[in-house]
Amino acid sequence: MLNTADIPKLLKDAGLRVTPQREAILGFLIEHTKHATADEIYQSIHKTFPSISVSTVYNTIKHFAQVGLVKEITFGDNASRFDINVQPHHHLVCKKCGTLIDFYLEKPPSFALPPEASGFEIEDFHVEVKGICPACRESSRG
């Protein structure tokens, strides 16, 4: 499990300079493991680090994504989310409230890729399962 004590090392190993802003952002992502938006990261850090700016958050998470520290995911709500969990994993999302649950696949599904896909070098895949969570099913029962 990732530990906040490792943050400077994580940054160095990724080839990034260690700055308070980066430590704060990485720390936030480690503690709030789940799918934060850029704005959520900014709002939270801003409380204890008032001088941090929005562009720093964007720059930093972009750097993190480039070096593989975080993974960017998007759902249908026009806001990118960032996930410290860089292991391959998948998402179950509620169509109504947006609740997100991670899950894993032991064995990958067998894709039947079409002829046009030949020559494609497959690197990874992501499964997004959609449905209605128990709470929303309850509240929408007529």
Added chain:
Amino acid sequence: MLNTADIPKLLKDAGLRVTPQREAILGFLIEHTKHATADEIYQSIHKTFPSISVSTVYNTIKHFAQVGLVKEITFGDNASRFDINVQPHHHLVCKKCGTLIDFYLEKPPSFALPPEASGFEIEDFHVEVKGICPACRESSRG
């Protein structure tokens, strides 16, 4: 296969009023089956239907999505795309150039959903496979 002649019927069956704007948008989606953005839809229709407005496109595709006529998909490029919802299918996308290829799964993968997911009513799922297309592999070879 969907036919543009069926458009009024498609709209009625979906419980939507038949208007020229809706016919145009649905017609566009049927003819350009693949993954158009809201702006692409607008730009194209605007040529032959100059009075149509951007918000009508957004409203209309949102309605279409609600009644299941189209499906919204997002990739990492902060623009939603809309797909005539024929049959469940999945996407192979090039990380470099964004090229998109549809593919199908005969049998769904078996998900190993975690305990937190119990009670979730699963409605559908989407697999996004990422990689590098042949053209981009070629051009990036050192």
Added chain:
DNA sequence: CTCCTTTTTGATAATAATTATTATCTAGTG
């Protein structure tokens, strides 16, 4: 520690996608 170079930061502006508002218009109904 101090100087120097390079990188990072923060403030702001710019751009793009999307949503909200509202007056006007229209399809369907009687």
Added chain:
DNA sequence: CACTAGATAATAATTATTATCAAAAAGGAG
């Protein structure tokens, strides 16, 4: 034809993201 709910167009407002660039900070050499 008149009425009414719903649809459209124009516009403004929001929201997310990127670009610009001067000032500040990091890391290494001496």
